[in-house]
Amino acid sequence: MADIGPSSRTRAGLEWRPHRPVTEIARATPREVAIGLSFDGRPHTVLMATPDNLEELAVGFTVTEAIATYADLLAVTVEAAAEGVLVDVRLAPSSRTRRLRPRTLEGRSSCGLCGVQRLADAVRPLPAVVSRQSFRPAAIERAVAELGGRQPLGRLTRATHAAGFAFADGSLGPVLEDVGRHNALDKLAGALLRAGTDPAGGFVVVTSRCSFEMVEKTARIGCPMLVAISAPTDLAIQRADSAGLTLVALARDDGHTVFSHPERLGLVATDLAEAI
Known part of the structure; x- marks a missing residue:
């Protein structure tokens, strides 16, 4: 392996705060x-x-x-x-x-x-996601809760994304970090393939917004569900629906929103008229 140096470096800065003197600080920054x-x-x-x-x-x-x-x-x-x-x-x-x-x-x-x-x-054709793996909403809660503690570079710099693989019960396997959300997901895909882990048996959880490329990368490794901390784009939802991928976004401590193929989570939409 080539010696390519550390993932972060410390840089000096001047911190300004109202009603406080300007202070010299040192901050860890991720390398790009x-x-x-x-x-x-x-x-x-x-x-x-x-x-x-x-x-x-x-x-x-x-x-x-x-x-x-x-x-x-x-x-x-x-x-x-x-x-x-x-x-x-x-x-x-x-x-x-x-x-x-x-x-x-x-x-x-x-x-x-x-x-x-x-x-x-x-925007190219996607393979159909054929995995019949099902999940419980509690598995998403567990994966999201564990993800924060598995980001050493993110905690150090506050400037990176993470992509993790959760098993069916929500327990986390590998978590990879990068300044780029697509890079983090590609690193995760590579780690799963090299380890011989079958992506069809679990789901991907990411800290970023969910654009259509994130959906495509998840579908191409045969993973049945993508969970994003932030919001999805319209095209991401379209692509997930057409590929047979369960797309979950806005995954927070107080719940999450399922935008496509909720059957993998055993969820059925309540009729709006009855709800009113």
Whole structure:
């Protein structure tokens, strides 16, 4: 593994507060590094990411972007460079690599589709989620409650996202962090695949808002439910519904909202007329 340095650095600042003197402070900040991702030596994109768990990031990106299956991956190499980090994914010569979605600029940490050139490449067909795993609402509460204590970089910097995998009972497995929400989810996907954990038996929980790319990445690894702390977009709900994915958002201590396929949670909507 290349020596690419720590995930955070301490920076000095001047803190201003009303009715208080200006104070010098030191604050931990997450590193945001250019990660050059290539396939078989051919450059594909540059991701702005926190420089840890880069093998997992590369594996997850390859699968969730529908570039190749996990079985097609032979090796991932990581090399430190003056400008950032170079990560190369080597694919089996016999693999039927899917057409790479062309990009013309770097993928920023806040963006999942930076540089995509064509509308047809932005919103692509999704595989159907076939897992019949069911869950109880209490499992979501448990996963959300545990997630806060599993984010050391987030607690240190207050500037990162996390993506975790919860088993059917809501107990948390791996949790990965990054400055980018898409990167955190790709790292989680890669960690699950490398560990041989079947995503179909649990659900993904993320600290970010739920955009359609987060739905797509969850569906492509065959996970039946995505839980987001924040709100979803309209397209995220559409994509989740069409893919057969249960989408839960606004997951807080006092409850959550199910936007698609509530049957996995055993929920039935109360008739509005009767409620009134």
